[in-house]
Amino acid sequence: MVGLQYLKHAFNLSDEQVVAGWVENPYWQYFCGQEYFSHRLPIDPSQMTRFRKRIGESGCEWMLQLTVQAGLATKTIKSSSLRVVNVDTTVQEKAIAFPTDARLYHKARMTLVRHAQKLNINLRQSYTRVGKWTLVKQGRYAKAQQMKRAKREQRKLKTYLGRVIRDLERKANEVQLTSLTRLLDIAKRIHQQQRHDKNKVYSVHAPEVECIAKGKAHKRYEFGVKVGIVSTSKESFVIGMHALPGNPYDGHTLQSSLEQVKRITGQLPTEAYVDRGYKGHGIETLNVWIAGAKRGVTAAIKRKLKRRNAIEPIIGHLKSDGRLVRNFLKGTLGDAMNALLCGAGHNLRKILNQLRRFCAQRKLNFTALLHALLMRPTLQGF
Numbered sequence: 001m002v003g004l005q006y007l008k009h010a011f012n013l014s015d016e017q018v019v020a021g022w023v024e025n026p027y028w029q030y031f032c033g034q035e036y037f038s039h040r041l042p043i044d045p046s047q048m049t050r051f052r053k054r055i056g057e058s059g060c061e062w063m064l065q066l067t068v069q070a071g072l073a074t075k076t077i078k079s080s081s082l083r084v085v086n087v088d089t090t091v092q093e094k095a096i097a098f099p100t101d102a103r104l105y106h107k108a109r110m111t112l113v114r115h116a117q118k119l120n121i122n123l124r125q126s127y128t129r130v131g132k133w134t135l136v137k138q139g140r141y142a143k144a145q146q147m148k149r150a151k152r153e154q155r156k157l158k159t160y161l162g163r164v165i166r167d168l169e170r171k172a173n174e175v176q177l178t179s180l181t182r183l184l185d186i187a188k189r190i191h192q193q194q195r196h197d198k199n200k201v202y203s204v205h206a207p208e209v210e211c212i213a214k215g216k217a218h219k220r221y222e223f224g225v226k227v228g229i230v231s232t233s234k235e236s237f238v239i240g241m242h243a244l245p246g247n248p249y250d251g252h253t254l255q256s257s258l259e260q261v262k263r264i265t266g267q268l269p270t271e272a273y274v275d276r277g278y279k280g281h282g283i284e285t286l287n288v289w290i291a292g293a294k295r296g297v298t299a300a301i302k303r304k305l306k307r308r309n310a311i312e313p314i315i316g317h318l319k320s321d322g323r324l325v326r327n328f329l330k331g332t333l334g335d336a337m338n339a340l341l342c343g344a345g346h347n348l349r350k351i352l353n354q355l356r357r358f359c360a361q362r363k364l365n366f367t368a369l370l371h372a373l374l375m376r377p378t379l380q381g382f
Contacts, residue, residue: 001051002063003032004042009345010352012323015048030368052329052337060340064241065264067347071237076354081232082239083270084304086311087257087278089250090318092243092339093224094209095328099202102138105157106131107204108187109164115183116168119176124167127160134160161191208332210247224327225335228257229315229343233273233307236314237350239265241343243335250277254288273308318342321349 007028008018019041022028026037052060071077097103113126138153165187172180189201202209202223209223216222226247230240240261244253254274262268272288274281281288289297289305297305319325324342327335359365 001043001048003028004048005052005063005341006067006344006348007031008048009323009341010348012321012345014328015045019043019045019048053333057333057336057340060337060344061242061260061264064238064340064344064347067344067351068237068239068264070351071347074351074354074358076351077232077235077237081234081237082261082265082267084233085230085239085261085269085272086233086308087228087230087254087272087274088311088315089226089228089244089253089277090315090324091212091214091222091224092227092324092327092335093222094203094206094335095326096203096206096209096223099223102135102154102157104190104201104204105154105161106135108190109157109161111183111204112161112164112168112180112187115180116172119172119179121168121171121176123164123171125163127164131157131160158191161187165191206330208245208335210245212247225332226253227324227339228253229311229318230257230261231311231314233271233304233310235350236310238314238318238343238346241339243332243339245332245335249280250274251279251281254278254281254283258283258286271304273304275308314346317349318346322346 004018004022007013007022008015011018011021013021022032022042023039029038032042055062068077072079109127109131113123113128116123116126134153134156138150138157141147141150141153165184168180168184169177177184183204186201186204186207189207190204193200200211201207202211208225210225212222212224212226213220214222226244228240228242228244229238231238240257242257242260244256254272258268258272268286270286272283272286273291274288275291278288278290289301291305291308293305315324322342322345323338327338329335329338
């Protein structure tokens with residue numbers, strides 16, 4: 001199961017794809033501990049989800065720790081590299097549609113109607129056909145820049161949602177209301193929230209999503225959760241990665257990022273290089289250098305400050321080669337687990353590249369070598 005999770009995030013595959021690929025690839029089977037080639041599916045893909053829930057965030061952090069140990073064993077990174085790190089944050093977007101008021105009203109009403117049908121609650125009117133056509137007209141008017149007409153259709157959608165909410169509260173009994181409590185709370189928040197409110201709901205199925213502005217010209221707002229990343233300055237190896245719910249200020253996240261590095265590597269870095277968003281971090285136990293610093297900067301520190309920019313392409317690889325660009329796992333726990341496993345997948349790709357170069361020179365089987373280094377010595381103690 002651990003091997004399948006590694007393969008999923010190393011090669012950017014879904015649960016179904018990695019299980020199907022496992023049957024066809026003898027190297028993957030040997031990597032996961034098989035001694036003989038198997039022609040059957042190892043597990044049902046749904047067991048991947050249950051395994052992640054079982055190990056939780058601490059288990060995923062342990063898997064990231066294994067890749068760091070394997071990186072040291074394969075000499076992909078040196079132990080001295082753990083003392084100098086680069087730290088930055090990015091946004092892990094959630095698998096939701098771009099939120100608009102009209103679409104949220106429509107989606108909340110449709111979800112309430114669907115659950116009411118499951119509970120055998122006869123609503124006065126479901127607005128299924130009328131609501132769908134109203135949403136279509138609202139989009140067409142907005143596209144044509146006819147904003148008064150678009151707002152008129154949006155008000156209709158809001159009215160439909162309010163009527164369904166009140167009808168449900170009147171007709172549902174105590175048992176039915178208990179099962180609808182969470183969904184009704186989300187629908188009421190969507191119905192009542194205004195433009196400048198805080199802690200708004202941007203998705204019915206993922207109410208934990210936050211709106212984060214990172215100052216990008218091509219994408220003003222991203223909807224997901226902030227993620228802190230810590231990498232070695234020399235080899236760009238991820239030694240710390242965790243989700244940061246609540247959209248905290250970057251400077252206030254540095255302490256928790258360094259504490260995670262200490263849990264994973266067993267030692268605290270001596271130098272950390274960050275961008276200007278980390279001003280006011282308040283860390284005094286180690287040297288924290290902020291980009292653009294002038295006072296006390298030696299030639300060596302200046303080179304490391306330039307090297308700090310290397311964390312930006314790491315984020316790009318985590319999103320393009322890994323699964324950080326769009327998180328499909330559910331809830332805040334899914335945000336935390338996906339971030340950690342994305343870091344493990346990035347490290348595994350770097351280890352594979354190192355072993356390929358090593359084995360190409362000596363004509364060795366690099367998959368068997370990686371299996372011996374990464375899996376068997378450590379799984380017995382978990």
